[in-house]
Amino acid sequence: MDVSNKSVLFVEDSPTMRRIIANSLRRLGFADIIEAENGIDALEKLEGNMVNLVVTDWNMPEMNGAELVKVLRSKPEFSMVPIVMITTRGMKDDVITAMKLGVNAYVIKPFTPEILKQKLDSVL
Numbered sequence: 001m002d003v004s005n006k007s008v009l010f011v012e013d014s015p016t017m018r019r020i021i022a023n024s025l026r027r028l029g030f031a032d033i034i035e036a037e038n039g040i041d042a043l044e045k046l047e048g049n050m051v052n053l054v055v056t057d058w059n060m061p062e063m064n065g066a067e068l069v070k071v072l073r074s075k076p077e078f079s080m081v082p083i084v085m086i087t088t089r090g091m092k093d094d095v096i097t098a099m100k101l102g103v104n105a106y107v108i109k110p111f112t113p114e115i116l117k118q119k120l121d122s123v124l
């Protein structure tokens with residue numbers, strides 16, 4: 001799938017993970033990536049912007065990924081945007097909680113580039 005024309009909001013608090021995952025997204029063809037380090041930062045950077053995809057971590061300071069998903073899903077313009085959560089939280093209850101909040105796909109760290117590609121393909 002050609003994703004070079006799709007914009008993505010990518011939220012991750014760990015600088016190392018942010019670099020790794022942003023590189024993966026670039027390798028998959030995404031050229032327009034808005035990077036943010038937590039939910040608050042993400043909402044500020046989204047101000048006035050629209051994206052085709054949101055990729056977010058769960059555990060983050062200031063505003064975590066679950067809270068960010070709640071806020072995004074409450075906004076009409078973001079109610080349908082695909083959201084992929086990438087997290088170390090691998091318990092079944094976590095997955096269920098995320099899905100109930102409106103997350104479309106769930107990736108558990110550590111993950112392979114193939115898994116990431118599959119999950120992104122499944123929501124785009």
Ligand SMILES: [Mg+2]
Pocket residue numbers: 012013014057058059060
């Ligand atoms: Mg984190």
